[in-house]
Structures are given as structure tokens and as C-alpha cells.
Amino acid sequence: MVIKFVVLVLLGGLLALLQRKQVEAKSPHILFIVADDLGWNDVGFHNPAMKTPNIDKLAREGLILNQTYLQPLCSPSRHALMTGYYPYHAGLQHLVILPWQPVCSPLKMKFLPQRLKDIGYATHMVGKWHLGFCSWNCTPTYRGFDSFFGYYNAQGDHYSHTWYNYLDYRDNEKPVKNLNGTYSTFTFVSRAQDIIKKHNSSQPLFLYMAFQNVHDPIQVPKQYEDMYPNIKTQGRRQFSGMVSALDEAIGNITDQLRESGMYDDTLIVFTSDNGGWPKYYGNNYPLRGGKFTVYEGGTRVVSFVHGAGLQKTGESYESIMHAVDWSDTLVEAAGGKPDLMGDGVSQWSSIANNFPGPRTELVYNFDSDLAPEEGHAAIRVGDYKLIDGYPSLYPDWYKPDQLYTFKPEPSIPEMQAHAGRYQLFNLKDDPTEHNDLSKSRPDIVTEMSERLRLLTQNAVPPNYPLVPDPKSNPSKFDDVWSPGWC
Ligand SMILES: *[C@@H]1O[C@H](CO)[C@@H](O)[C@H](O)[C@H]1NC(C)=O
Ligand SMILES: *[C@@H]1O[C@H](CO)[C@@H](O)[C@H](O)[C@H]1NC(C)=O
Ligand SMILES: *[C@@H]1O[C@H](CO)[C@@H](O)[C@H](O)[C@H]1NC(C)=O
Numbered sequence: 220m221v222i223k224f225v226v227l228v229l230l231g232g233l234l235a236l237l238q239r240k241q242v243e244a245k246s247p248h249i250l251f252i253v254a255d256d257l258g259w260n261d262v263g264f265h266n267p268a269m270k271t272p273n274i275d276k277l278a279r280e281g282l283i284l285n286q287t288y289l290q291p292l293c294s295p296s297r298h299a300l301m302t303g304y305y306p307y308h309a310g311l312q313h314l315v316i317l318p319w320q321p322v323c324s325p326l327k328m329k330f331l332p333q334r335l336k337d338i339g340y341a342t343h344m345v346g347k348w349h350l351g352f353c354s355w356n357c358t359p360t361y362r363g364f365d366s367f368f369g370y371y372n373a374q375g376d377h378y379s380h381t382w383y384n385y386l387d388y389r390d391n392e393k394p395v396k397n398l399n400g401t402y403s404t405f406t407f408v409s410r411a412q413d414i415i416k417k418h419n420s421s422q423p424l425f426l427y428m429a430f431q432n433v434h435d436p437i438q439v440p441k442q443y444e445d446m447y448p449n450i451k452t453q454g455r456r457q458f459s460g461m462v463s464a465l466d467e468a469i470g471n472i473t474d475q476l477r478e479s480g481m482y483d484d485t486l487i488v489f490t491s492d493n494g495g496w497p498k499y500y501g502n503n504y505p506l507r508g509g510k511f512t513v514y515e516g517g518t519r520v521v522s523f524v525h526g527a528g529l530q531k532t533g534e535s536y537e538s539i540m541h542a543v544d545w546s547d548t549l550v551e552a553a554g555g556k557p558d559l560m561g562d563g564v565s566q567w568s569s570i571a572n573n574f575p576g577p578r579t580e581l582v583y584n585f586d587s588d589l590a591p592e593e594g595h596a597a598i599r600v601g602d603y604k605l606i607d608g609y610p611s612l613y614p615d616w617y618k619p620d621q622l623y624t625f626k627p628e629p630s631i632p633e634m635q636a637h638a639g640r641y642q643l644f645n646l647k648d649d650p651t652e653h654n655d656l657s658k659s660r661p662d663i664v665t666e667m668s669e670r671l672r673l674l675t676q677n678a679v680p681p682n683y684p685l686v687p688d689p690k691s692n693p694s695k696f697d698d699v700w701s702p703g704w705c
């Protein structure tokens with residue numbers, strides 16, 4: 220007995236040593252690419268009209284994540300990616316953080332770059348933040364990033380880097396005033412190339428590229444628009460050009476990784492932050508709906524992984540993945556431990572081997588406290604999806620290169636008409652949500668609405684102040700959107 224015990228202990232110790240060595244040797248560089256408002260039908264590997272050779276090649280050589288969900292909107296999605304918590308556990312489930320709201324992703328929640336720093340990573344961020352900036356403590360370099368180059372808000376002019384006429388562009392904490400006129404994507408690529416060039420590759424690198432493309436305003440240098448002479452509508456043509464500029468940017472960054480000898484040791488993750496925005500020419504066909512909605516077009520996004528650590532490539536991962544899973548998944552890919560407190564689950568070993576994943580259900584959103592008549596909530600359990608209440612502005616199936624007229628705002632009667640109403644879909648048989656089963660399967664409706672109630676019983680109310688905080692006014696900060704007022 221004693222001998223067996225000693226042998227076991229010795230063996231265990233040896234194994235642990237070997238494993239640690241393996242993990243240390245293997246911590247990959249991580250390039251985490253988030254596109255803004257890129258739709259399901261906006262990449263070449265879903266739609267041959269789109270010119271995205273770099274994205275397509277990475278997707279085909281990697282593993283396509285075919286059932287990956289984010290939130291229907293930007294701040295909630297980015298919060299989920301960074302923290303591993305659903306927005307309804309952080310008060311971020313209602314629309315997005317506005318520049319004059321004293322709100323940010325809760326400081327008590329640990330961000331992904333902080334977790335990666337703890338296990339030895341260098342951490343850099345380029346692009347869009349949109350997780351609040353009223354206090355310095357809310358901003359990227361105080362939440363785990365060694366450096367930040369980008370903007371704090373939802374969107375801005377791609378050339379002047381302003382929103383509502385005030386500058387929103389920073390290099391770490393300093394406003395950037397000398398890039399007026401340069402298309403943001405070019406500035407982001409140069410910064411990324413710089414980071415990679417200067418990086419000592421013996422330390423693992425985490426580079427978070429949160430691109431501005433393809434968010435409105437629809438702006439792109441003419442040479443990219445000209446790549447699409449066959450697209451009839453100007454908006455869709457320019458939008459498609461923005462997609463190709465994004466694709467070229469990704470090509471340039473991966474070229475730099477190759478030149479710096481880091482490419483083979485890099486795990487690349489690509490995801491959009493939500494579905495395409497039909498009003499601004501984003502396209503999710505054949506999926507239903509778009510950005511803002513809990514339909515699949517708003518939440519099921521283009522996503523893939525490529526490179527270091529993947530054992531099965533050229534395939535498609537058909538298990539459900541949600542934004543909240545990325546933090547644990549990447550920490551585990553990096554050799555760290557999952558966080559048992561959050562809403563996410565590490566999918567790393569399933570993704571690495573293309574085995575069935577651990578997630579069986581997800582909450583699309585839960586936002587019914589602020590305005591009950593909007594009652595926008597949805598859950599997926601296995602193949603079934605239940606929508607509770609008003610699914611939002613874009614309820615239809617939109618084809619690319621066609622003009623649609625959209626209402627500017629949802630109408631109150633329309634929202635009220637949806638209060639307490641359910642829609643039920645079987646996503647396996649009907650991924651495009653044509654066939655509402657709520658009348659024929661009231662048993663499933665009851666079961667799933669109870670499950671939704673249980674999962675959201677500890678939801679916190681939306682932190683969404685309706686009155687702008689006058690302290691936010693950029694004219695007090697040299698005409699720059701700035702922290703320091705909450
Ligand atoms: C992804 O899912 C769709 C159904 O939603 C299916 O048609 C398709 O074959 C799957 N795989 C890939 C690689 O797109
Ligand atoms: C950027 O340049 C344009 C054109 O020269 C000018 O009108 C605008 O005021 C500038 N914006 C900022 C924020 O400097
Ligand atoms: C990179 O870091 C390693 C380990 O700290 C060090 O030995 C090496 O000299 C560094 N290389 C360069 C080019 O600075």
C-alpha cells in the first residue's frame with residue numbers, strides 16, 4: 220500500500236512537472252480579432268460575392284465555429300467577451316453604453332487581459348473599446364492592457380476620429396490629434412505591426428484587434444469600393460469595400476506575424492460582435508433579422524479559429540459557443556485555469572480536437588426590466604429557441620444589394636403587442652426561423668420560459684441612466700471625449 224502510494228505520488232509529481240513544462244512551452248500568442256457589425260452573409264466563405272481572401276483562407280485552414288453566438292449589440296457583446304459574464308449580470312443588457320452615461324463594465328469583474336497577464340502574457344489592444352470610460356479605472360490600460368490605441372465610444376467618423384464632433388482617439392491615455400484624414404483601419408494596422416515588430420516572441424503575446432470596420436458611417440477609400448463594380452446599390456458597394464479593407468488589414472497583420480517568426484505559434488480567433496445592421500447595408504441572409512434583434516441574424520455570428528494548438532482543421536465545429544465562453548477558453552488555451560464563477564465554460568479541449576462542446580443552452584439576452592413592453596429576451600436549449608416579447612426593429616429576411624425602408628424607431632403599440640408573447644423555433648430543422656412552433660408546442664414554451672426565469676433570477680436591473688450627465692461634456696476636456704467625471 221505504502222509503496223503504491225509513494226509510486227503514485229512520484230508519478231503524479233512527474234506528470235504535473237511534464238504537464239507544466241508542456242503548458243509553458245506551448246502558451247501560444249493570441250490574435251483576437253473582433254469585427255464590428257459584420258453580418259453572416261458578409262464574408263466570402265458564406266457569400267461568393269464578397270472579396271475576403273485572407274479571412275476565407277484562415278477560416279478554411281482553421282476550424283469554422285458555425286454555431287457561435289454573441290449579444291445583439293456592441294457593449295453587451297464586448298462585456299461578455301472580456302469578462303465571461305452575461306450582460307444581465309452586469310446591468311449592461313439594455314442597448315449600449317452612451318458617451319454621456321456614467322456607466323462601465325463592472326470593475327469587480329476581471330477582464331481577459333488581466334487573466335492573461337497573470338500567466339505571463341504581454342497584452343495590447345487596438346481599436347474599439349465601448350465598455351465605458353467615465354473613470355480612468357474603466358479604461359483599457361487600467362483593465363489589463365499594457366497598451367491601447369483606439370477609441371472609447373461606439374462609433375465615429377473613420378477619417379476625423381470624432382463622434383458628435385468631439386475627438387475620440389487615443390494612444391494609451393493621450394489624445395491623438397495628428398491623424399485627422401487617415402482612415403482608421405490603416406492606423407490600426409500600423410499600430411498592430413509596430414506591436415508585433417517590437418515584441419520579444421519568447422513572451423506570449425495577446426493582441427486584441429477590435430476593428431472599426433464595418434460599422435457605420437459607411438466610409439471607405441475609393442479603391443476598395445471599386446472592387447465591387449457588380450454591386451448596384453452604392454451603400455452596399457461601399458459597405459463591401461469596407462469588408463475588403465478589413466480583410467486586407469487582417470492579411471497585413473498576419474504577414475507581420477510571419478515576418479516576425481510568430482505566425483506558427485499564434486492562435487487566431489475571429490468573430491463579429493453581433494450580426495450585420497440591415498439599415499447600414501450589413502447582411503445576414505438567409506438568417507432572420509439583424510443587429511438589435513434576438514433572431515439568429517442578430518446573434519449568430521461569423522467566427523473561426525486558426526493556428527496554434529488546433530488538432531483538427533479544415534472542418535466545422537457545430538457545437539454551441541457563446542461570447543461568455545471566450546475568456547475561459549482562451550485562458551485555458553494559454554495554459555491557465557478556468558474561472559468557476561462566471562457564466563462561461565471553457566471550450567478549449569473541444570475546439571482543439573473538434574469534439575462535441577460542453578454548452579447545451581444559452582441566454583440570448585434578458586432585458587425586460589427597464590421597459591416591460593419591450594420585453595426582449597430569448598433562450599436556446601438544445602435545438603429549441605424561445606423568444607419572449609418584442610424581438611426588435613428588423614424582423615424579416617433581407618437580401619444583399621437591395622434597398623429596404625426601415626422605421627427609425629420601434630413603435631410603442633408594436634412593442635406592447637409583443638408583451639407576453641412567445642415565439643418558438645427548432646433551429647436544427649429551421650435555422651432561419653420561419654416556422655413558429657409556439658402554438659403547437661405549448662409544453663416546450665412552458666418548460667423553456669421556466670428555464671429562462673431560473674437562469675435569470677439573479678439578473679441585475681439595467682444600469683441605463685436616461686438623463687445625460689453634464690459632467691461628461693467634452694468641451695470641459697479640450698474637446699475630447701475623456702475620463703474623469705464619475
Ligand atoms: C453551418 O450551419 C448551417 C445551418 O445553419 C449548415 O447549413 C452548414 O452546412 C453548416 N456548416 C458550415 C461549414 O457552414
Ligand atoms: C479634420 O480636418 C477637417 C478638414 O481639414 C476639418 O474640417 C476638421 O475640423 C478636422 N477635425 C478635427 C477634429 O481636427
Ligand atoms: C527576449 O527575451 C529573452 C528572455 O527574457 C532574452 O533572453 C532575449 O535576449 C530577448 N531577446 C531580445 C532580442 O531582446
Ligand SMILES: *[C@@H]1O[C@H](CO)[C@@H](O)[C@H](O)[C@H]1NC(C)=O
Pocket residue numbers: 404405408409464467468471
Ligand atoms: C496593407 O499593406 C499594403 C502593402 O504595404 C498597403 O499598400 C496597404 O495599404 C495595407 N492595407 C491596410 C488595410 O493596412
